[in-house]
Amino acid sequence: MKDIAFGQYYPVSSFVHKLDPRFKIVALITYIVAIFLANNYYGMAVCALGFFLIVLCSRVPFKKVFRSVKGIFVLLIFTAVLQIFFYQESENAKVWQWWIFTVSDESLLHAGFLVLRLALLVMVASILTFTTTPVALTDGLESLLYPLKLIRFPVHELALIMSIALRFIPTLMEETERIMNAQKARGADFESGSLLSRAKAVIPILIPLLISSFRRAEELGDAMDARCYAGSKVRTKYKKLKFSWRDLVGLLVIAAIVVGVVFLKRFGAV
Amino acid sequence: MRIQAERLSYSYQAGSSFSAYALKDVTLTIEEGEFFGIIGHTGSGKSTFVQHLNALIKLPTADKKFKPKKPKKGQPAPVYPSLVIGKYDLGDKKTNFKELRSKVGIVFQYPEYQLFAESVYDDVAFGLKNFRSELSEEEKTVLVRDAISAVGLDYESVKDASPFDLSGGQKRRVAIAGVIVTRPEILILDEPAAGLDPLGKKEIMELLHSLHRDWCKTVIIVSHDMDEISENCTRAAVFSHGELKFVLPPSELFLHDEELKALDLDIPVTAKVRLALKAKGIDVQTDFTEEDFAEKVLAYYKGVRA
Amino acid sequence: MKAVEFENVSFSYQREDDENRKFAVKNVNLSVEEGEFVAVLGHNGSGKSTLARLANALLQAQEGKIIVMGMDVSDPAMQFEVRKNVGIVFQNPDNQTVASIVEDDIAFGPENIGVPREEIGRRIEKALSDVGMTQYRDRMTSALSGGQKQRVAIAGVLAINPKVMILDESTAMLDPKGRREIMQVVKRLNREEGMTILLITHFMEEALLADRAIVMNRGEIVMQGTPDEIFERHEELETYNLTLPGIGALCKKLQDGGMPVPYVLTPEELAEEIAKCVFRQNG
Numbered sequence: 001m002k003d004i005a006f007g008q009y010y011p012v013s014s015f016v017h018k019l020d021p022r023f024k025i026v027a028l029i030t031y032i033v034a035i036f037l038a039n040n041y042y043g044m045a046v047c048a049l050g051f052f053l054i055v056l057c058s059r060v061p062f063k064k065v066f067r068s069v070k071g072i073f074v075l076l077i078f079t080a081v082l083q084i085f086f087y088q089e090s091e092n093a094k095v096w097q098w099w100i101f102t103v104s105d106e107s108l109l110h111a112g113f114l115v116l117r118l119a120l121l122v123m124v125a126s127i128l129t130f131t132t133t134p135v136a137l138t139d140g141l142e143s144l145l146y147p148l149k150l151i152r153f154p155v156h157e158l159a160l161i162m163s164i165a166l167r168f169i170p171t172l173m174e175e176t177e178r179i180m181n182a183q184k185a186r187g188a189d190f191e192s193g194s195l196l197s198r199a200k201a202v203i204p205i206l207i208p209l210l211i212s213s214f215r216r217a218e219e220l221g222d223a224m225d226a227r228c229y230a231g232s233k234v235r236t237k238y239k240k241l242k243f244s245w246r247d248l249v250g251l252l253v254i255a256a257i258v259v260g261v262v263f264l265k266r267f268g269a270v
Numbered sequence: 271m272r273i274q275a276e277r278l279s280y281s282y283q284a285g286s287s288f289s290a291y292a293l294k295d296v297t298l299t300i301e302e303g304e305f306f307g308i309i310g311h312t313g314s315g316k317s318t319f320v321q322h323l324n325a326l327i328k329l330p331t332a333d334k335k336f337k338p339k340k341p342k343k344g345q346p347a348p349v350y351p352s353l354v355i356g357k358y359d360l361g362d363k364k365t366n367f368k369e370l371r372s373k374v375g376i377v378f379q380y381p382e383y384q385l386f387a388e389s390v391y392d393d394v395a396f397g398l399k400n401f402r403s404e405l406s407e408e409e410k411t412v413l414v415r416d417a418i419s420a421v422g423l424d425y426e427s428v429k430d431a432s433p434f435d436l437s438g439g440q441k442r443r444v445a446i447a448g449v450i451v452t453r454p455e456i457l458i459l460d461e462p463a464a465g466l467d468p469l470g471k472k473e474i475m476e477l478l479h480s481l482h483r484d485w486c487k488t489v490i491i492v493s494h495d496m497d498e499i500s501e502n503c504t505r506a507a508v509f510s511h512g513e514l515k516f517v518l519p520p521s522e523l524f525l526h527d528e529e530l531k532a533l534d535l536d537i538p539v540t541a542k543v544r545l546a547l548k549a550k551g552i553d554v555q556t557d558f559t560e561e562d563f564a565e566k567v568l569a570y571y572k573g574v575r576a
Numbered sequence: 577m578k579a580v581e582f583e584n585v586s587f588s589y590q591r592e593d594d595e596n597r598k599f600a601v602k603n604v605n606l607s608v609e610e611g612e613f614v615a616v617l618g619h620n621g622s623g624k625s626t627l628a629r630l631a632n633a634l635l636q637a638q639e640g641k642i643i644v645m646g647m648d649v650s651d652p653a654m655q656f657e658v659r660k661n662v663g664i665v666f667q668n669p670d671n672q673t674v675a676s677i678v679e680d681d682i683a684f685g686p687e688n689i690g691v692p693r694e695e696i697g698r699r700i701e702k703a704l705s706d707v708g709m710t711q712y713r714d715r716m717t718s719a720l721s722g723g724q725k726q727r728v729a730i731a732g733v734l735a736i737n738p739k740v741m742i743l744d745e746s747t748a749m750l751d752p753k754g755r756r757e758i759m760q761v762v763k764r765l766n767r768e769e770g771m772t773i774l775l776i777t778h779f780m781e782e783a784l785l786a787d788r789a790i791v792m793n794r795g796e797i798v799m800q801g802t803p804d805e806i807f808e809r810h811e812e813l814e815t816y817n818l819t820l821p822g823i824g825a826l827c828k829k830l831q832d833g834g835m836p837v838p839y840v841l842t843p844e845e846l847a848e849e850i851a852k853c854v855f856r857q858n859g
Contacts, residue, residue, distance in 0.1 A: 009676060011716060135680040167676045170718040182384040185324050185376040186448060187368065187400025204396065207386035211434070216671045223672035226632050226664045227685040228656060228736060234690035238683035238697065312721060312751060438620060465748050467619040467778040469817040494751045497822050536752050539822035539843060546847030552854060560822070564829035567850060571835050574857050 008170070010130040015246060016058035017131045021140030023247040027254045028128050034254075035117055035124075038261045039269040041109075044116055046260040050253065051120055060130045068126035069119050076115050083111035134166035136239065143241055156232035164220070172213065179208050271356030271373065271455045271488070273300040273323065278351045280318050280327060292318040294512040300505075302455075305482055306490045307499040307506035307520075309535065315512040316492055320458055322353060322360070323490075324376045329353055331361040356455070372401040375454035375486070379461045381445030385433040393433050394418060394448045401452050417451040418444075420485055422477055439470050443477070450485060457486040461493060475502060500524060500538040500558040508535065521557035577646070579740050579772040580631055580662070582606040585640035586795075587626055592638060600626040602795040604640070610739065613766045613773040615786035615803070619817040623795035624776045628744040631774070632662045645739055660689055663733030667745040669725035673717045678709070678728055681717055685736040696735070703731035706769070707761050723754025730761060740772040741765065747779065759785060780807070780820060784841050791816055808839050 016024075031050070038044045055065055069076070084107050129137070142159035149155050180190070183204045190201050280293040293315045300306050310316040321327045330336060331350045339348050353360040358370045378384070387393035394414050398405065405413070418425045421443040428436070433444050442462075450457060462478065463471040475498065482489045493499055499506050500520040508516040508523070510533045516523055524530070524541040531537075537545075540563040544554055547567075554570055556563040585604045590597035600623045608614050618624040629635040630642060633655045642649040645661045663685075666672045675681040679700050686696045704710045707727040712720065717728060726746055733741060743762065747755040763785050765771040775786060783789045789806045791799035793816040799806055806813070810820050810828065819825065823846055830837050830850070837849040 009716065011714065133680065134676045163676075164674060167674065167717070170716075171670050178378065179384055181321070181326050182376075182378045182381065183396075184326060185371060185378070186397040187371060187452075188396075189368075189400065204384075204386045208384050212383055216668075219666060219668060219671035220674070222629070222634055223664075223666055224674060224684075225634055226659060226666075227674075227732060228659045228688040229684075230656060230688060234688075236687050236690050236692060236696070238687055238693055238700075239680070240693060311753060467817070468780065468819040469619055472819065534753060539826060542843035543823075543826065543846050543850070546844050547850060550847060550851045552851060560826055560829060564826060564833060567830060568833040568835055571850075571854055571857065574854050 008129070009133050010060045010064065012059045014057060014059035014131065015249075016054060016127065018244070018246055019131075019250050020241055020243050020247050021132050021136040022143050022241055023243065023250060024128055024132055025137075025140050025144060027250060028125060030254050030258060031124055032121060034258045034261045035120055037258070037265070038117075039265055040267055041113065042264040042267055043261040044113065044120075046257055046264065047120055048116070050257040051124055053253065054124070054127055058127055058131050060127065064130070065123050065126060069122055072118065072122055076118055079118065080111045080115050083107060083114055129166075134163045136241075137166070138163040139237065139239060139241060156235075168216070171216075172209070175212060176205065176209060179205050271358075272302050272354075273298075273456070273488075274352075274354045275299070275319075275322070276352045277349065278319065278322060278329075278353060280315075280322070291315075291512040293322075296509075296512075296514045298507060298514060298517060300488065300490065302487050304488055304490075304504045305479075305502055306488065307503035308490060308492045308509065309494070309496070309499060309506055310492075310509035311494075311534065314509040316509045317460065318512075319509065320376065320460065320490075320492060323355065323456070323458060324371055324374050325360055325367045326376075328367075329361045332363045332365065332367075334363060336363065368401065372397070372452040373454050374456045375449040375452065375458065377446050377449050377457070377459040377462065379464055381449075382438065382441035385441060385445060385448075388432060389430050390418070390423075390433050390436070390444050391429040393444060394451050397448055397452045413451055413453070414447075417447040420450060420481065421447045422473075422480075423447070439466065439473070442466075442474070446477070450481065454486055456488040456490065457481060458490040459492070462491055463493070463495065463498065471498075478502070494536075496524070496536045496538045496541075500540065501560065508533070519557075520559075524558045577610050578607050578643070579610045579612070579645060580606070580608040580774065581641075581643040582627075582630075583641040583643075585630065585637045585642055587630060587635060587637050587639075599623075599795045601630065601637075604795075604797055606790065606797065608740075608772060608774060610772055611766075611770045612788065613786045614775070615783035615789045616774065616776045616792060617778065617780065617783055617789055617806075617818060618792035619778060622792045622816075624792045625744050626795075627792070628664055628742045628774070628776055631740075631742060632664050633658050634664075656689075660736055661738050662740045662742060663736055663738035664742045664744055665726065665729050665733055665746040667748050669722055669729060669749065672729050672732075673725065676716055676718065678704075678715050678717055678720075679713045681728060682732045682735050685732055689736060699735040699737070700731075703734040706734055706765065707731045708757075721754065722750045723757040726750060726754065726758055727761060730758070734765075738771075740774065742774040742776065744776045745778070747777065747782065755779070755782075778818070780818065780824075791818065793817075804839070804841065807841065810839070 035047050038047055055062060138159040141162065142155050145155045188201055188204055190198065275296055275298045278293055278296040279291065281291045296319060308316045308320065318327065329351055350361065355370065355374060358365050385393050387396065391414055394417055395410055398410050398413060415425045418428065423440065423443055433441060436444065459478065463474050466474060478489055478491065503520055505517060505519050506523055507514060515533065516526065524537050527537050527541060527545060538558050540556060540558045540560060544556060544563070547554060552570065554566045556566045582604045585601060586599050587601040588597045588599045604627070616624045616627060626635065630637055631644060631649070633649050636650060644658050647654045647658055649658050673681050674684045682700045682703055683696050686699055691699065704713055707730050709724065709727050709731065712724065717725060720728065747758050750758065759782055762773055762775065766773045775782060777783065783803050786803055789801065789803045790797055791806060791813065798816060799809065799812065807820060807824055810824055813820065823841060823843060824839060827837055827839050827846065835853055837846065837853060840846050840849055
């Protein structure tokens with residue numbers, strides 16, 4: 001369970017940590033657009049370079065960032081396999097063929113490209129959660145979505161729900177581990193057997209977890225009421241979001257990546 | 271079954287920069303028939319130790335991928351931690367761990383939060399289904415009925431009830447029944463009285479004594495409550511920062527009041543009164559149970575009077 | 577001024593037209609002076625926690641009247657003001673933390689009542705120093721120990737500047753060390769800051785710190801007095817499923833054995849009394 005690195009704030013002080021969360025969210029979206037704009041390895045190299053720069057400036061260990069790929073590992077393999085065997089564009093560069101499976105230089109290159117794209121995507125997204133506290137993240141989101149309030153979209157509530165969800169990730173992970181241990185001690189087996197029996201084995205974990213989550217939700221509701229929570233009417237904000245020179249530097253970096261990728265598109269697609 | 275742990279060590283996130291010993295070189299023997307106490311703060315290593323006893327944490331030598339390191343020339347062969355419970359060698363990957371788990375039952379803290387089945391019967395039978403699938407339904411029913419009665423509940427009136435409709439104390443009893451149903455020889459309970467009111471505490475401790483008498487040969491409790499330890503245990507082990515500091519019967523353990531205080535641990539009420547009396551020049555020898563302490567103080571009083 | 581006043585208050589979790597409805601709180605009369613420290617004792621399910629929820633308007637009494645700092649709790653318009661004045665610290669430290677970072681969590685209350693930003697910063701600082709957690713301001717709440725989490729919860733209530741603090745079995749899930757930490761904080765808040773404290777607990781020894789103790793059984797107040805007076809009536813306590821703290825049980829055993837020691841509350845006092853008996857015998 002402890003391998004799930006995604007969503008866990010990494011508490012150090014760094015350039016990236018101090019960026020305005022609104023900027024970070026917009027920058028992440030821009031970066032993702034850049035990744036999808038990049039259509040060849042040159043462009044992807046620029047994205048990767050930008051990624052390494054960001055990680056270095058965030059003081060989050062590379063090991064932790066790389067670990068966030070673990071969650072989508074199966075997806076990556078699946079994508080790669082699909083691409084390698086079923087990618088067909090030109091018939092002339094075949095390396096190996098059997099029945100309906102074809103492997104070519106192109107398909108290999110293409111598969112590598114897609115895997116890189118997906119991995120970068122997830123890792124950069126994880127940098128956002130590593131360097132931004134849930135409250136800052138949701139404050140940023142709330143502020144960015146503010147215009148939606150005009151159409152009566154419950155922006156504040158949505159942001160609060162998100163921050164509470166993030167806050168409870170470690171608590172529920174701990175709880176899951178505890179329940180798993182208890183059921184294991186009663187002979188439950190989660191590691192072997194058919195898919196069906198493994199799915200069934202989840203029930204003794206899931207039900208206690210659900211019940212305790214309901215209990216937690218109820219108690220949290222009471223605690224929030226007792227602490228005078230009454231929606232966003234009179235609410236003030238302790239942490240005010242402010243843009244600083246750092247965001248300007250960040251903006252330049254992101255802009256450089258986008259310009260680089262767009263410029264390098266001229267060298268053709270993979 | 272006797273528990274023999276030798277040089278037990280365990281570190282979380284071994285190899286990484288965060289590596290910290292949760293357990294360090296612990297050698298400890300718990301005899302069959304003991305009512306054993308384990309004392310320590312959160313993070314002292316006591317939970318890690320307990321999880322070893324049920325193979326929830328396995329010894330490095332029991333790992334499927336384990337290969338013994340070849341000793342370098344001129345150096346002695348590496349010594350690995352070992353843990354033997356009865357006939358089960360927990361350091362051997364060929365050991366039948368499933369069978370071991372049915373012999374060493376663990377009741378975790380707040381066990382009522384692990385209940386999941388639709389009826390009390392099904393929940394208690396869960397362990398049987400996993401460990402003793404060869405049994406017939408009739409045989410299972412007998413075991414389940416016995417376990418539910420053993421924890422002091424009326425089988426007929428609770429068996430079909432939803433475990434979630436029971437009171438807090440009853441839920442905890444059902445959870446304990448769900449562990450003892452496989453007839454473990456060793457029963458381990460982590461803070462069995464946590465969150466209970468004084469009466470609930472008293473009842474749970476009485477239940478444990480009755481289980482110790484008729485059901486499980488060895489009972490091990492993990493507890494913060496020193497009065498609980500001094501009143502109930504034959505011996506107690508004190509853990510601190512992953513190390514084993516003491517293994518003594520309460521009558522000797524609580525003579526080490528200074529050392530326990532240095533570990534930020536409490537002592538029983540009887541030990542506190544004894545210390546205060548000693549400062550006034552009245553020295554009473556006691557095993558620190560309330561009963562014995564009162565007796566000894568009265569004897570002193572009457573001795574003085576006579 | 578009276579901080580909290582209950583007048584013939586009854587409450588049931590069942591519907592009013594339910595014929596055999598049970599009352600969680602029944603005909604309770606209670607008045608707590610400003611600055612007073614009152615302990616509410618009772619076994620699990622005696623109705624003591626319902627009392628806390630009624631005082632904070634989380635529940636509404638079906639009968640009777642509750643006045644908090646001069647405000648009627650049943651008045652919906654006053655609910656917000658009531659909650660500003662009466663803070664509750666709950667039992668489970670994990671289920672009352674809203675935010676992942678300590679200071680963000682403490683800010684939650686003051687933010688809700690519209691305290692300006694700079695003032696929130698000052699209140700966080702004061703609250704953290706009140707509970708002795710100043711150096712934890714930027715830490716993750718999930719990485720704290722139970723006692724520390726509970727101290728953050730107290731700080732979160734303090735930051736709203738309430739007049740009354742109710743601790744609803746706030747130490748029940750803690751180890752002895754965490755429990756001591758909390759009781760020290762509570763004692764200091766009462767003695768030095770003049771905070772009115774309503775301590776709901778089943779740990780009899782915690783009640784020793786209080787000016788007054790109340791025993792509840794089946795929703796009713798069955799005993800009232802100073803902790804000494806309450807513990808003196810240990811036989812009555814036992815009928816309400818409450819046992820004396822270890823020290824009281826020891827006193828009883830000595831008395832039964834023919835030693836004339838009175839009921840005392842601390843090991844030091846008991847040693848004192850035993851010594852007196854012994855030396856008296858000695859002449």
